[in-house]
Amino acid sequence: MIDLRDVSKVYQVGDERVRALDHASVHVYPQEFVSIIGPSGSGKSTLMNIIGCLDTADAGLYMLDGIPIEDYTENQLAKVRNRKIGFVFQSFNLIAKLSAWENVELPLIYQGVKRAERVQRVNEALDRVGLLKRAKHLPTELSGGQQQRVAIARALVTKPSLILADEPTGNLDSHTTKDIMSIFHELHAQGNTIVLITHDNDVAHQAKRIIHILDGRLTEVTE
Amino acid sequence: MLSLKMALRSISGNKMRAMLTMLGIIIGVVALVVLVSLVNGATGSVTDAVASLGSDLLTVTVSDDKGYPVRMEDLRSWTKEEAALGRMAPQSSASVTAKSGETSDSLTAYGTTPAYYEIEGLKLTMGRFLKDTDVDNASCVCVLSYDTATELIGYVDCIGEEISLDGMKYTVVGVLSEEESLMTSMNFGALTAYIPYTSLMRLSSSVTADVTTFVLSAADGATVAQAETAISDILYERFQYDEDAYSVNSLNVMEDAMSSITSILSILLGGIAGISLIVGGIGIMNIMLVTVTERTREIGIRKAIGANRGTILRQFLMEAVVLCMLGCAIGIFLSWCILRIAAVVASSLSMRFALNGTVVLIAVGFCFFIGVVFGLYPANKAAKMKPIDALHYGG
Numbered sequence: 001m002i003d004l005r006d007v008s009k010v011y012q013v014g015d016e017r018v019r020a021l022d023h024a025s026v027h028v029y030p031q032e033f034v035s036i037i038g039p040s041g042s043g044k045s046t047l048m049n050i051i052g053c054l055d056t057a058d059a060g061l062y063m064l065d066g067i068p069i070e071d072y073t074e075n076q077l078a079k080v081r082n083r084k085i086g087f088v089f090q091s092f093n094l095i096a097k098l099s100a101w102e103n104v105e106l107p108l109i110y111q112g113v114k115r116a117e118r119v120q121r122v123n124e125a126l127d128r129v130g131l132l133k134r135a136k137h138l139p140t141e142l143s144g145g146q147q148q149r150v151a152i153a154r155a156l157v158t159k160p161s162l163i164l165a166d167e168p169t170g171n172l173d174s175h176t177t178k179d180i181m182s183i184f185h186e187l188h189a190q191g192n193t194i195v196l197i198t199h200d201n202d203v204a205h206q207a208k209r210i211i212h213i214l215d216g217r218l219t220e221v222t223e
Numbered sequence: 224m225l226s227l228k229m230a231l232r233s234i235s236g237n238k239m240r241a242m243l244t245m246l247g248i249i250i251g252v253v254a255l256v257v258l259v260s261l262v263n264g265a266t267g268s269v270t271d272a273v274a275s276l277g278s279d280l281l282t283v284t285v286s287d288d289k290g291y292p293v294r295m296e297d298l299r300s301w302t303k304e305e306a307a308l309g310r311m312a313p314q315s316s317a318s319v320t321a322k323s324g325e326t327s328d329s330l331t332a333y334g335t336t337p338a339y340y341e342i343e344g345l346k347l348t349m350g351r352f353l354k355d356t357d358v359d360n361a362s363c364v365c366v367l368s369y370d371t372a373t374e375l376i377g378y379v380d381c382i383g384e385e386i387s388l389d390g391m392k393y394t395v396v397g398v399l400s401e402e403e404s405l406m407t408s409m410n411f412g413a414l415t416a417y418i419p420y421t422s423l424m425r426l427s428s429s430v431t432a433d434v435t436t437f438v439l440s441a442a443d444g445a446t447v448a449q450a451e452t453a454i455s456d457i458l459y460e461r462f463q464y465d466e467d468a469y470s471v472n473s474l475n476v477m478e479d480a481m482s483s484i485t486s487i488l489s490i491l492l493g494g495i496a497g498i499s500l501i502v503g504g505i506g507i508m509n510i511m512l513v514t515v516t517e518r519t520r521e522i523g524i525r526k527a528i529g530a531n532r533g534t535i536l537r538q539f540l541m542e543a544v545v546l547c548m549l550g551c552a553i554g555i556f557l558s559w560c561i562l563r564i565a566a567v568v569a570s571s572l573s574m575r576f577a578l579n580g581t582v583v584l585i586a587v588g589f590c591f592f593i594g595v596v597f598g599l600y601p602a603n604k605a606a607k608m609k610p611i612d613a614l615h616y617g618g
Contacts (some may be wrong), residue, residue: 082529
């Protein structure tokens with residue numbers, strides 16, 4: 001599924017070169033629930049960007065579904081993100097002007113799905129996160145937990161190979177965190193591959209496999 | 224269709240800003256459409272007036288007779304000899320002082336022959352025009368224009384009244400109708416009277432039996448061009464093959480001149496309005512750049528969930544074009560209102576002001592062009608953003 005081999009990424013910050021990823025290798029198999037845990041500045045955002053095809057590595061090999069993607073053009077990467085990856089972000093990242101329903105619809109529009117099918121799939125996705133009743137609301141009219149559920153619905157709607165969640169509970173209280181995590185468990189039970197990036201030990205330990213990241217190096221802890 | 228909806232939504236989300244941005248385009252469109260329509264309306268009515276006043280008229284001016292002056296007998300014989308030539312009449316004028324009772328005013332006296340009536344397409348209200356016998360006898364009779372009769376004598380029904388021109392007594396034998404003829408409209412209200420050519424020779428020392436200016440019409444069944452060729456050939460031979468010795472002018476030349484003035488004015492005004500449209504376009508580009516920066520995060524989200532460069536480019540380009548076209552539509556509507564008002568105000572001037580279809584099409588096309596040109600740079604800037612940079616913009 002995800003096959004990351006010896007991937008390095010270096011950022012130039014002022015005069016300093018920051019090695020955000022140092023020969024990192026990760027394998028994630030289909031239908032796995034993996035969490036990547038590390039303190040801030042450990043390189044987990046960089047890792048997430050590379051796994052999510054938002055950024056490309058300086059060195060190393062990244063195969064997603066058996067396809068090496070480093071030579072992909074920007075538009076090809078956009079297509080990969082659209083079809084294979086569903087993002088869930090810490091700050092929800094919903095488009096404020098669009099209703100919950102339209103936010104979920106957006107990736108399907110980019111995929112070129114016909115209207116009738118879009119309606120059906122969006123309703124399905126919103127139903128799975130239990131928000132069909134609030135479909136017409138704008139993100140600002142929803143609570144944090146509800147917004148995150150809309151974001152999860154948006155990630156689900158394209159039926160991606162991988163759901164990539166970056167601190168999905170970082171902005172939520174403990175009660176809502178439980179809610180959101182139970183949705184992830186449910187999705188995992190339904191056969192979705194989930195990679196969850198967090199700095200929260202409790203959240204991380206709900207996954208079947210935990211990968212620690214520190215200073216750009218990975219160490220795997222299997223439970 | 225979907226991107227059009229998105230663009231409209233994004234614009235309506237910030238109405239005040241959109242309105243101010245469109246103002247530049249609105250003003251540009253109004254300037255373009257109204258100015259060009261006004262010019263076309265004004266000159267259109269003048270050219271129509273010229274065209275309706277018989278364009279089968281030729282005016283010949285002899286500047287150098289080379290010792291072979293044109294006489295009235297020549298005019299008569301040319302008419303008989305050349306099939307293409309219709310009526311001919313000498314036309315000389317002199318400024319004289321006209322007196323009637325206590326009233327005294329300067330007046331332009333045209334010396335001519337009866338043929339003049341037909342050639343110029345004059346119309347009589349009462350009495351008669353000049354007769355051949357008047358010319359033969361150099362009679363002191365005159366035909367007044369309608370305005371001259373009312374201003375000099377005080378009333379139109381003045382057949383048989385006597386007026387004096389430079390001290391010589393003339394009997395009024397006819398009054399032209401009030402309806403504008405070309406000559407009266409060209410005189411812009413100056414008093415005019417028509418007297419026998421021979422009679423004018425006595426009044427003015429500068430008018431002699433040598434005709435220097437005469438008018439002619441084409442014969443029935445002949446075109447103006449044929450008449451023009453015929454008279455030119457005759458004069459060319461007579462004046463020793465010197466083309467500069469005489470000139471033959473038709474009203475077509477005036478019409479051509481008029482329409483070229485119209486088009487020059489239209490282009491000039493259109494150009495000025497075009498500049499204001501370009502300024503409006505720069506305003507749109509400015510606001511679109513602000514919009515792109517404001518929505519950096521949105522662009523990041525859209526790219527993360529699979530929008531490619533083309534999609535983002537189209538979205539912002541569409542927004543700029545829609546902004547332009549909305550401004551254009553409002554501008555055209557305002558122009559229509561302004562022209563309606565102008566038409567009411569100017570109805571007394573017998574001018575027709577209407578929305579000019581061509582210029583509306585030009586305005587629409589130009590606005591679209593401006594929307595694309597000035598929208599392209601901001602849209603491209605948005606499309607080129609890296610998804611991670613855009614996502615992390617502003618937190």
